[in-house]
Amino acid sequence: MREKFRLYRMDKGETLLACNRILGKSIYDILIPLAIQQIEEISQGRGEDGQAFESTLFCLKSIAEEVFINDTPHLHILFGDAIMGRISAFPPTFWRVRLTFCLLIGEQRHPSWLNKNPLYLLPVITFLMNSLNVNALLTGAAVSSLEQVCSVCRKQLGGIAQNMLDAWERMKPGLSSNDRVRLIRSVSAILEPLSPQEQLPHLMTLAGSMIGEMRTTLAILAASPALLSQPPEVEVAERLLVRDMLRLLKGVCQGIQKSEGDDVEDEAVAENGAIVVENDEAVDPFALLDSAMKGRMGQLSGVVWETLGAVFQVFSTDEETIDIACSLIIMTLQTKIPIMFTPNPSTLANLLLQSFSTNHFAIQIRVFTILFQSVKKGSNASGEDILVVGDSSNMVLEWVCARLCDLNSAIIPLLLGNGNPGAAMAEHSDVVEAYFKLLTRVLAKHPWAIIRLPESHHQVLFGDLILTGLGLQERSSCSAVVDFVRDLVSFNTGRSHSSKRMIMGSKSMNAESQESQEAQKCRDLLHGGVAVIGARLVRVLIMDIGGGLPTSMWPLIADLLHRIITHFPDDARGWVVECLREEGFPTVHCTNADKEDFVKGMMV
Incomplete structure (x- = not known):
């Protein structure tokens, strides 16, 4: 009724x-x-x-x-x-x-x-x-x-x-x-509209009270191992309180963001659709704060991130709590908020790697994805170069390369399993999806980070993970692999990719996209990696179309196969013909006439 x-x-x-x-x-x-x-x-x-x-x-x-x-x-x-x-x-x-x-x-x-x-x-x-x-x-x-x-x-x-x-x-x-x-x-x-001098005392009071409650609760949990031994689904009051405090901190971060339309007058839309701030040299109002207020902010920031580190440690196997904590971190990375909520990228990366090695939660890879997009070069109070959240530079590229290598070292053994990557990737399909989405974003912004991975990582990525991932039955994870390979095959360091590197406040693009010779070298190296596995890649895709994957995936697979043929015209025909010569491939129901029609259709 x-x-x-x-x-x-x-x-x-x-x-x-x-x-x-x-x-x-x-x-x-x-x-x-x-x-x-x-x-x-x-x-x-x-x-x-x-x-x-x-x-x-x-x-x-x-x-x-x-x-x-x-x-x-x-x-x-x-x-x-x-x-x-x-x-x-x-x-x-x-x-x-x-x-x-x-x-x-x-x-x-x-x-x-x-x-x-x-x-x-x-x-x-x-x-x-x-x-x-x-x-x-x-x-x-x-x-x-x-x-x-x-x-x-x-x-x-x-x-x-x-x-x-x-x-x-x-x-x-x-x-x-x-x-x-x-x-x-x-x-x-x-x-949010208040001046920093008026806003910060209120924010510090709000955040300080929440962090204080959380630290008290974490101390209780540390002193009572029996509470932590309860499974995540059991409603333990202390666990619920920590989750509530994390949600409230995220609520504070969301609230102090500018509402839609506040910055319209300050923004312009580039020809390629990227949003670019006209006045990039605007004075940061938080830079005008007195040293005493900056000192208090620094202390609170240290306590905030120390407490979050304790949350990751205490609730290392509690996926819901880790998910809430990660969503808070993503909020701090994606939006411009006072420094007390902005993490130190290196400290955050180490925290995420340490936690992922324990629990293998995909949400932590998603945080890495945002972190790689957000990190920039800045300076500390002493004028020394440090990494902060924002735009990119050569210093950032080196950092992303190192962190991606560290992340790979944690993910690769998990996805390879005990010599059976098919079973391991199917079991951790959420990790596969998050990992390849991360690689896709890194490819768009920091392609050199993928090129500079160790040779052993390249061999596993191209020789095992990509080929196995294209055969996964889980649509979202398989689609993430397809998207990465599609962008890899179609990789172009021209205007279409440089537009992806334009973010609010940036006046220039990455160094690797500015130099045409380096850009061409980058593209050649990436395409070379695809060409090495071209024959095996085409075989997997044709098998997928032949019934290896649900019909809903066929358009994506067909599009990827077409791109491979378009970008490698001299080799692609040989790859396709070679695998179709095999009797009963991709299915016993496929006749020689069907194969000839397929080759003619794909090579048009």
Whole structure:
């Protein structure tokens, strides 16, 4: 019955949108007076439980995506004392009315309207915060709308930052884990537009309290081995608390990111589609902080990453906890946030390698993928060259080469198994997928890192892992291998690849793509690696098309085979013909006529 009612309302909402497109703003001339009339009826005791009024609010919610932000005078009534103010005074029995109004606030264009009409922002925020205490059924709707409003209107809400922080401390004990994360994102969003001098004390207080709770809990776990011996699926309070603190830290990182559209004026789109910041030399506001504040930030940063290292060590076999910790790290790598959340790349790489050697979780390879994309050359307080997160340089290339070699040394034995790579790669298909996606990204940004791998790594990669991976039945892992080989075969150091190396804030491309001779050498070396296994590669692909893989994979395999034939025209025909000469290959149902037609079709 509940599902039928939900579908019924969805249908009516679509009907109301159609009416709104015909009537325009005049639809508010019907709904707003009706809402005021129904409020009067409720105040006089004739509104029963407010069902009719709630239906009117639902109608207003349904047409929110058609709101004219700059010209809708009726919203002044909706969010003013005449409607929202009266709803605030309703008794708890009218919780459904408040629920629908909470959803209405965060719907479509209403937060944008509030951003342009800041006079109504504080009453709206107050209404939503008060709704958190009315009924547990309201919490999700109130937090969701609060997150929308705080994200869109963050620049208007800086003045109530301390009030929101105080409200967070009061309300967090009574919220669920997911609602706490959404509320902390809302609170952190308000901090983002503040100057570093105003923002950082708040952030350090938030992060410091979370890290403090986590360190206390980790100490308890270290002193109680019996708690750690429980399987991951058992709900141990200390384990759940650490997960919650990691999620909250990630929520803080998400909240203090700039909202979409904040940087539009500072960006331009290059001809190849890459986003490039025009003013690359803009002053970093965090560089203007006094030495005392920088010192406090450095101390907190050290504690943050020391604590994360302890999480990896204590929960080394707990995949869910490691996954949450890695998602937090990925957030710090992918976005520009204060230095306290930014890791030291070398320390992080060592931490990930140490952890992966214990648990073989694919998420850690995904962190490496982002790390290789993000690392750059910087300098420390003494002016010495160090690695930080950002663009790339020759110093970075050497670092990526070394770290990729280290990572290979951990992954290759796992995927080779005990001399049976087929079984090992099938068992660790998630690792295969993450590993080849990493190689694809490294190929696009740091191709020399793959070339400089030890010869033994090349032999395993080209001679075992690629050929075995192309026959995996798991679609996602096989597709990742196909994508890597496709980019390897089609590798070009011209404009199409250099565009991939352009990232926000960069003014130049990698050194290896600037020098045409080095670029050509890089391409020749990579193509040479493919050519060495060309005959075996073609054989595997034809076997896949002949029934080795599900039919859904055939288009990808056919495309890869076509690329090989296109890029190696002199050798490819011989490779194809040679393997098709074998009787019963790729299947006993394939006749000589079929093989001739196949060769003719592929060689066109």
